[in-house]
Amino acid sequence: MKRKVYTLIFVKKHNEVLLGLKVRGFGVGLWNGFGGKVETGESIHEGAKRELKEESNLNVNSLEHVGIITYEGDPCQSVVHVFTTYNTAGQLKVSEEMNPITWYKFNDIPYQKMWPDAKLWYPYMLQDKYFVAVIKYIGAKISETFITPCDANKIQTVFKSMV
């Protein structure tokens, strides 16, 4: 079975993270990082940079790969590669996909208006701790989870085996 491959990028500064409210498509009405499907012919990093630009107008040189989330069951079977960055260039702008775009303090993340799995792995992402997660959904509800911290070398090995 071929899984859809997605990227999810979190722009961070000090104790704040940039989130956008999804105004169309998958996860509409929920706050999320920036990202989308990796397209044929582009690398996962290229896809991540393109989506960040399309959705927020921000440019980024280097992204840190901090997590891999595998989603089982509904709403779809997918792999999401999670990246963070502290370094962006350009003027932040809302887009047709994300509006508004807001800095949220780490202790004020709107988990009640996000995918239900977010609160399980954001603590890792916010602390730049590498992690691997498997989340199984039945309909809109989580039925099983497995989340573990992972050292940076191991996650790179897993990542390379997937690309």
Ligand SMILES: CNc1ncnc2c1ncn2[C@@H]1O[C@H](COP(=O)(O)OP(=O)(O)OP(=O)(O)O)[C@@H](O)[C@H]1O
């Ligand atoms: C189920 N639990 C989940 N929790 C948090 N985030 C999730 C997620 N499942 C998918 N995601 C992210 O949601 C975005 C969808 O993007 P989506 O709009 O479908 O992709 P893309 O921009 O390519 O679509 P267009 O076809 O161009 O509209 C993308 O960032 C992807 O990483």
